[in-house]
Amino acid sequence: MELDFIHTICPYCGTGCGVDLVVKDGTLVGTNPFKRHPVNEGKTCIKGSYCHEFVHRDDRLKTPLIRKNGELVEASWDEALELISGKLQNYSPEEVGFFSSARCTNEDNYVFQKFARTVIKTNNVDHCARLCHSATVVGLGQAFGSGAMTNSISDIEDADCIFIIGSNTFEQHPLIARRVVRAKEKGTKIIVIDPRYTPTAKQADLYLQLLPGTNIAVLNAIMHVLVKENLVDEEFIKNRTKGYEELKTTLETYTPEYASKLSGVAPELIVEAAKMYGSANAASILYCMGITQFTTGVNNVKSCCNLAMITGNIGKPGTGVNPLRGQNNVQGACDMGALPNVFPGYQAVPANHEKYAEAWNTCVDPNVGLSIPDMLAKAGEQVKCIYVMGENPMVSDPDIHHVEHALKSLDLLIVQDIFLTETAQVADVVLPGASWAEKDGTFSNTERRIQKINKAVDSPGEAIADWKIVKMLAEKMGQGELFNFETPEEVFQEIAKVTPQYAGVTYERLGVDGLHWPCKTCEDPGTPILHCEKCLTPDGLGNIFAIDYADPDEMADSEYPMTLTTGRIIFHYHTGTMTRRSKHMADEINEGFVEIHPEDAEKMGIKNKQKVKVSTRRGEVVVNAKITPNIKQGVVFMPFHFAETAANILTNPAQDPNCKIPEYKVCAAKVEKI
Numbered sequence: 001m002e003l004d005f006i007h008t009i010c011p012y013c014g015t016g017c018g019v020d021l022v023v024k025d026g027t028l029v030g031t032n033p034f035k036r037h038p039v040n041e042g043k044t045c046i047k048g049s050y051c052h053e054f055v056h057r058d059d060r061l062k063t064p065l066i067r068k069n070g071e072l073v074e075a076s077w078d079e080a081l082e083l084i085s086g087k088l089q090n091y092s093p094e095e096v097g098f099f100s101s102a103r104c105t106n107e108d109n110y111v112f113q114k115f116a117r118t119v120i121k122t123n124n125v126d127h128c129a130r131l132c133h134s135a136t137v138v139g140l141g142q143a144f145g146s147g148a149m150t151n152s153i154s155d156i157e158d159a160d161c162i163f164i165i166g167s168n169t170f171e172q173h174p175l176i177a178r179r180v181v182r183a184k185e186k187g188t189k190i191i192v193i194d195p196r197y198t199p200t201a202k203q204a205d206l207y208l209q210l211l212p213g214t215n216i217a218v219l220n221a222i223m224h225v226l227v228k229e230n231l232v233d234e235e236f237i238k239n240r241t242k243g244y245e246e247l248k249t250t251l252e253t254y255t256p257e258y259a260s261k262l263s264g265v266a267p268e269l270i271v272e273a274a275k276m277y278g279s280a281n282a283a284s285i286l287y288c289m290g291i292t293q294f295t296t297g298v299n300n301v302k303s304c305c306n307l308a309m310i311t312g313n314i315g316k317p318g319t320g321v322n323p324l325r326g327q328n329n330v331q332g333a334c335d336m337g338a339l340p341n342v343f344p345g346y347q348a349v350p351a352n353h354e355k356y357a358e359a360w361n362t363c364v365d366p367n368v369g370l371s372i373p374d375m376l377a378k379a380g381e382q383v384k385c386i387y388v389m390g391e392n393p394m395v396s397d398p399d400i401h402h403v404e405h406a407l408k409s410l411d412l413l414i415v416q417d418i419f420l421t422e423t424a425q426v427a428d429v430v431l432p433g434a435s436w437a438e439k440d441g442t443f444s445n446t447e448r449r450i451q452k453i454n455k456a457v458d459s460p461g462e463a464i465a466d467w468k469i470v471k472m473l474a475e476k477m478g479q480g481e482l483f484n485f486e487t488p489e490e491v492f493q494e495i496a497k498v499t500p501q502y503a504g505v506t507y508e509r510l511g512v513d514g515l516h517w518p519c520k521t522c523e524d525p526g527t528p529i530l531h532c533e534k535c536l537t538p539d540g541l542g543n544i545f546a547i548d549y550a551d552p553d554e555m556a557d558s559e560y561p562m563t564l565t566t567g568r569i570i571f572h573y574h575t576g577t578m579t580r581r582s583k584h585m586a587d588e589i590n591e592g593f594v595e596i597h598p599e600d601a602e603k604m605g606i607k608n609k610q611k612v613k614v615s616t617r618r619g620e621v622v623v624n625a626k627i628t629p630n631i632k633q634g635v636v637f638m639p640f641h642f643a644e645t646a647a648n649i650l651t652n653p654a655q656d657p658n659c660k661i662p663e664y665k666v667c668a669a670k671v672e673k674i
């Protein structure tokens with residue numbers, strides 16, 4: 001039997017590596033890295049190498065399920081859609097909420113938010129960017145006028161200094177880390193700032209181990225030294241920015257010694273980092289959720305922007321402020337307007353509601369909708385129904401006991417997914433979606449590269465592509481004319497019409513390399529580097545902000561003396577729905593752990609691999625201890641992939657008031673041997 005090789009994009013992290021799915025007799029039998037792909041150049045990480053393994057699992061959802069007498073039982077599509085349609089017609093718009101998906105295609109997300117906005121007439125639509133990079137969207141947006149990575153992945157190799165803060169790039173974005181390694185081989189200096197001595201930190205020329213939540217203190221102190229040592233770019237500051245004088249005044253307080261008291265980083269390391277970054281001709285900042293997931297997430301992002309702007313590291317090769325997006329299409333889900341305050345293309349609500357009413361030929365809600373945390377907070381009261389597409393808040397959201405209570409208090413919970421996730425298990429109706437290998441469409445990766453994905457195999461049972469399910473529901477509700485699409489390409493044609501950054505993009509133009517947005521006309525080759533001549537702000541200037549350090553919401557105290565931080569490991573992806581069903585990944589590691597520093601462990605009488613109880617003000621989890629010198633003393637770390645030892649039972653839902661991102665990365669905790 002002959003093998004077919006279907007080119008597509010890895011479904012895991014936001015790097016967006018090109019792969020070929022190997023198909024034999026209608027079945028996926030392997031994954032090959034795509035040799036000529038501009039992002040990964042013929043390599044994949046371990047997750048990507050086995051990304052086909054979950055697709056044909058026996059436990060895929062194959063028919064709709066409806067809860068009857070407390071049990072989820074199989075139902076026909078007609079029965080399930082009839083039930084949902086009947087219920088939805090009885091709610092007012094503000095009573096319904098939508099969780100869109102960073103795992104689904106642009107086409108799925110576009111159709112889903114359009115359904116919320118045109119059929120239900122609500123802007124209550126959000127997705128998990130709220131929980132990972134909403135601080136990026138707001139912070140970069142305020143500083144530069146666009147909330148996306150400023151430079152491209154390949155561009156990282158052009159830097160003389162790479163400044164990595166709050167990102168374990170080598171485990172979370174391995175094919176971006178490969179660019180860091182190649183730059184290092186050419187002599188680029190690497191600075192890593194992280195509470196854990198991660199595989200990324202081990203590659204650094206200079207490593208600063210800070211306490212979780214003290215990024216601003218360290219960044220301000222680095223900028224204090226830059227000003228003092230005259231390592232700032234006066235020309236760039238004068239011609240391209242505003243707000244520098246106010247920042248300069250704020251920085252006076254942040255001597256390296258003062259920042260050291262707050263962060264635990266030695267003053268001489270802060271000085272060295274400033275000199276290394278400040279003396280580079282081109283310096284690139286990479287950051288991830290170690291910057292965003294704080295009650296000060298937006299200010300953390302803006303501090304990174306300050307650092308880049310005062311040294312002139314914007315708008316040139318090898319520079320920039322580069323958020324590394326966690327999920328395959330979290331950039332695209334944001335671009336598609338799966339957010340409560342913007343329509344597709346970041347067109348603000350309410351300023352653009354008439355424009356979209358005209359484009360969609362129906363009235364739309366002029367009011368900003370609810371975010372995910374707000375929908376959960378109002379569940380059972382204002383919010384009666386939530387429709388979740390391809391998300392798993394029962395594992396991914398902070399304070400899971402509260403999430404469970406919220407979801408169970410709804411009148412109707414609809415979950416559309418490929419497996420019976422922890423969230424689907426508490427749903428009233430479950431709809432079986434097609435996996436990425438079973439559909440055509442596009443993903444937009446972390447560097448704003450729009451890429452085509454291609455169907456390799458058929459869906460199991462009665463599973464259907466997500467956009468098509470939503471269209472079927474709209475038809476059932478008598479609104480089918482709003483979704484007059486027969487193919488994902490037709491959906492994309494409408495996306496290009498209403499999303500300015502995508503206006504010049506067609507499936508045909510995407511080819512294998514894709515296109516970087518903004519790509520505004522058919523002749524536009526796309527934009528790998530933003531802000532070259534001027535920023536995308538209304539006046540074209542970059543906004544520098546004077547930002548002071550503020551403590552995290554919860555600090556270690558006598559009752560909870562440790563600081564808990566959370567994150568990912570290389571073998572698993574997000575809530576583990578796919579990787580824990582992938583044999584090679586599950587064989588590597590399939591249970592949670594808590595990292596404890598040897599001196600802390602000795603004080604608590606805890607041995608390696610011993611079961612311990614980790615508790616916070618929200619709950620407790622029993623998990624294996626992993627004693628390692630790679631964690632800062634006084635800090636403990638848990639991965640959040642494992643539902644049985646869910647780190648998010650413990651995490652703090654306190655939010656950044658500017659973007660509502662929860663403070664996953666720091667809370668007060670207690671560890672006890674049991």
Ligand code: SF4
Nearest residue numbers: 010012013017045048
């Ligand atoms: Fe997939 Fe990310 Fe690994 Fe690339 S780096 S193969 S996109 S998981």
